[in-house]
Amino acid sequence: MASRSIHLAVIPGDGIGPEVVAEGLKVLDAVAPSSGLAFERTSYDLGAARWHRTGETLPDSVLEELRGQDAILLGAVGDPSVPSGVLERGLLLRARFELDHYVNLRPVKLFPGVSTPLAGVTTEDVDMIVVREGTEGPYTGVGGVLRKGTPHEVATQESVNTAFGVERVVRYAFEQAANRPRRKLTLVHKDNVLTFAGDLYQRVLKKVAAEYPQVTTDYCHVDAATMFFVNQPGRFDVVVTDNLFGDIITDIGAAIAGGIGLAASGNVNPDGTAPSMFEPVHGSAPDIAGQGKADPTATILSVVMLLDHLGAAEAARRVERAVAEDLAERAGQGARSTAQIGDAIAKRVSG
Amino acid sequence: MASRSIHLAVIPGDGIGPEVVAEGLKVLDAVAPSSGLAFERTSYDLGAARWHRTGETLPDSVLEELRGQDAILLGAVGDPSVPSGVLERGLLLRARFELDHYVNLRPVKLFPGVSTPLAGVTTEDVDMIVVREGTEGPYTGVGGVLRKGTPHEVATQESVNTAFGVERVVRYAFEQAANRPRRKLTLVHKDNVLTFAGDLYQRVLKKVAAEYPQVTTDYCHVDAATMFFVNQPGRFDVVVTDNLFGDIITDIGAAIAGGIGLAASGNVNPDGTAPSMFEPVHGSAPDIAGQGKADPTATILSVVMLLDHLGAAEAARRVERAVAEDLAERAGQGARSTAQIGDAIAKRVSG
Numbered sequence: 001m002a003s004r005s006i007h008l009a010v011i012p013g014d015g016i017g018p019e020v021v022a023e024g025l026k027v028l029d030a031v032a033p034s035s036g037l038a039f040e041r042t043s044y045d046l047g048a049a050r051w052h053r054t055g056e057t058l059p060d061s062v063l064e065e066l067r068g069q070d071a072i073l074l075g076a077v078g079d080p081s082v083p084s085g086v087l088e089r090g091l092l093l094r095a096r097f098e099l100d101h102y103v104n105l106r107p108v109k110l111f112p113g114v115s116t117p118l119a120g121v122t123t124e125d126v127d128m129i130v131v132r133e134g135t136e137g138p139y140t141g142v143g144g145v146l147r148k149g150t151p152h153e154v155a156t157q158e159s160v161n162t163a164f165g166v167e168r169v170v171r172y173a174f175e176q177a178a179n180r181p182r183r184k185l186t187l188v189h190k191d192n193v194l195t196f197a198g199d200l201y202q203r204v205l206k207k208v209a210a211e212y213p214q215v216t217t218d219y220c221h222v223d224a225a226t227m228f229f230v231n232q233p234g235r236f237d238v239v240v241t242d243n244l245f246g247d248i249i250t251d252i253g254a255a256i257a258g259g260i261g262l263a264a265s266g267n268v269n270p271d272g273t274a275p276s277m278f279e280p281v282h283g284s285a286p287d288i289a290g291q292g293k294a295d296p297t298a299t300i301l302s303v304v305m306l307l308d309h310l311g312a313a314e315a316a317r318r319v320e321r322a323v324a325e326d327l328a329e330r331a332g333q334g335a336r337s338t339a340q341i342g343d344a345i346a347k348r349v350s351g
Numbered sequence: 352m353a354s355r356s357i358h359l360a361v362i363p364g365d366g367i368g369p370e371v372v373a374e375g376l377k378v379l380d381a382v383a384p385s386s387g388l389a390f391e392r393t394s395y396d397l398g399a400a401r402w403h404r405t406g407e408t409l410p411d412s413v414l415e416e417l418r419g420q421d422a423i424l425l426g427a428v429g430d431p432s433v434p435s436g437v438l439e440r441g442l443l444l445r446a447r448f449e450l451d452h453y454v455n456l457r458p459v460k461l462f463p464g465v466s467t468p469l470a471g472v473t474t475e476d477v478d479m480i481v482v483r484e485g486t487e488g489p490y491t492g493v494g495g496v497l498r499k500g501t502p503h504e505v506a507t508q509e510s511v512n513t514a515f516g517v518e519r520v521v522r523y524a525f526e527q528a529a530n531r532p533r534r535k536l537t538l539v540h541k542d543n544v545l546t547f548a549g550d551l552y553q554r555v556l557k558k559v560a561a562e563y564p565q566v567t568t569d570y571c572h573v574d575a576a577t578m579f580f581v582n583q584p585g586r587f588d589v590v591v592t593d594n595l596f597g598d599i600i601t602d603i604g605a606a607i608a609g610g611i612g613l614a615a616s617g618n619v620n621p622d623g624t625a626p627s628m629f630e631p632v633h634g635s636a637p638d639i640a641g642q643g644k645a646d647p648t649a650t651i652l653s654v655v656m657l658l659d660h661l662g663a664a665e666a667a668r669r670v671e672r673a674v675a676e677d678l679a680e681r682a683g684q685g686a687r688s689t690a691q692i693g694d695a696i697a698k699r700v701s702g
């Protein structure tokens with residue numbers, strides 16, 4: 001069959017980023033021939049090394065090039081040699097905001113055979129999707145500092161939330177919930193303290209809920225939600241939440257679903273006005289970089305999300321099955337290198 | 352011996368609040384005769400009922416009376432019949448802010464015999480103290496809403512952090528760490544995103560650390576911290592963090608230490624310019640109110656913190672031992688009512 005050509009931008013980034021991205025691409029190469037897609041890849045040198053060399057994080061010209069791509073695969077950014085926040089804000093968050101990734105999609109799913117730190121939970125108990133808002137909330141960077149370094153210093157951070165921004169992400173979450181068997185959507189916020197933002201989320205949830213009578217809605221304060229993730233994860237099906245709460249709860253999500261080495265994510269622009277970006281939830285882990293110790297599974301599962309996003313559902317399921325099979329057999333095996341895991345999964349995909 | 356007279360304000364509050372407070376006072380009565388303290392109690396009718404009756408949450412006159420007390424014991428506030436935030440902001444947070452409870456102290460300790468949702472952890476793995484800032488950060492209530500109810504609505508919440516506020520809580524946390532065997536202090540924040548506030552915390556930590564060379568310091572992003580609470584809780588000894596992050600991580604803390612029924616807290620004014628307030632971490636749980644189902648242990652452990660705060664360390668240890676013994680024997684027993692648990696612990700204290 002004729003395959004659709006996809007321009008894929010690849011940002012390996014820092015630390016273990018390049019290693020895990022290599023395995024993600026290996027698996028993508030294995031599935032591509034049968035996916036109906038032909039990938040044309042462009043690699044972008046962004047991250048700590050470039051910043052040290054040129055002072056650039058995400059230059060305007062590169063951003064413009066990225067806009068012309070169909071999708072982005074990112075490894076990880078951040079390095080202890082760069083001041084905290086420079087690459088996170090200047091590269092990662094800049095991409096999410098400029099490319100209008102208003103949905104940060106993070107499945108929390110315990111695969112069979114994977115060990116979880118929770119006692120007595122089954123794969124059925126841990127199977128949810130977190131829809132994290134990606135373009136506003138406390139992540140705007142709005143804020144500042146007054147009288148820095150003096151005893152009278154004041155430092156502020158502002159969470160900015162708009163009806164426009166909240167409604168589009170809530171709507172997306174309802175769509176997700178409507179298409180899952182349990183059809184349940186839980187809003188996670190802290191509306192008893194952050195009353196202005198919380199009230200906006202609550203009113204929007206209520207309004208959109210009227211259009212989805214088949215979806216049950218629930219509300220949970222963020223503090224209680226973190227507790228329920230640990231002792232009643234089965235409460236959750238689809239979760240919608242703000243940018244910061246989403247950041248926090250998806251790390252607990254990763255922990256209960258077998259660790260950060262397995263947690264995938266998609267920074268999605270559902271309107272298609274700019275390319276979506278797929279990345280493992282984990283960071284650059286400089287302490288283990290270059291040693292072949294990183295688990296590439298989170299990146300490979302991010303490739304699954306990329307394939308789904310591009311409409312190649314069959315190819316996505318094929319990779320997902322290969323990952324599931326590999327995970328199911330891991331328990332008995334000794335430690336494997338990053339490349340060995342990638343090879344094993346790629347082999348299952350082709351085989 | 353002559354006993355020191357203590358004026359104790361009691362705010363039973365809503366839902367299960369009155370039930371658990373009754374047991375806390377029962378245990379306090381049991382230990383008081385040997386504590387060197389004589390408690391004179393005044394009960395304050397605050398919470399949902401009063402708000403419905405009068406529209407008041409924490410009237411100025413009551414606040415002034417509270418200022419004249421030596422300490423406060425609070426049950427829980429909040430009820431579904433009251434709009435979210437009214438009692439939380441108007442009563443609980445107003446008390447914390449007005450009485451300058453800048454340290455919100457929350458031990459996370461797994462007692463022997465208590466079951467935790469985490470597989471394979473021991474009591475040694477879960478033994479930390481979270482020092483949560485209590486009077487600033489995202490809890491200030493600063494913020495607002497523009498064009499409410501329109502498609503152009505903007506809702507903001509501002510986190511306000513001051514050198515004054517951060518330094519005093521960080522200093523308190525160093526004192527705690529210096530007095531514990533492991534002498535480790537971890538700052539939990541999100542300095543790669545909330546760069547202004549995070550940088551202030553980091554600089555203050557570094558400055559105060561110079562005065563405590565015996566204390567090891569560490570830093571952890573809040574998202575990673577929540578994960579480590581679940582899969583490596585032993586990493587933490589004393590944690591210092593902002594008001595919102597502290598709210599969130601102490602609920603996971605409660606979950607890993609056996610549940611919200613056991614989590615105690617103190618809203619402490621270390622300078623003694625106003626009374627400190629002790630309360631269980633749990634809420635008013637209206638669904639089980641009035642049924643004798645609530646676990647009063649969190650309140651009784653809050654009484655332990657109250658006794659310690661008042662300098663009655665021996666009495667505090669006595670109650671703590673009674674709780675520990677009761678907990679160690681719970682596993683084998685059937686369900687007991689709120690009052691039965693209180694009776695059992697009070698009996699051990701007297702006996």
Ligand SMILES: CC(C)[C@H](C(=O)O)[C@@H](O)C(=O)O
Binds near residue numbers: 088089093247543
């Ligand atoms: C690196 C950091 C800026 C980022 C975030 O906070 O969103 C990360 O934690 C994530 O969850 O993708």
Ligand SMILES: CC(C)[C@H](C(=O)O)[C@@H](O)C(=O)O
Binds near residue numbers: 192193223444632
């Ligand atoms: C009830 C609520 C305002 C409060 C808080 O957020 O501080 C509670 O969750 C707590 O942790 O004491």
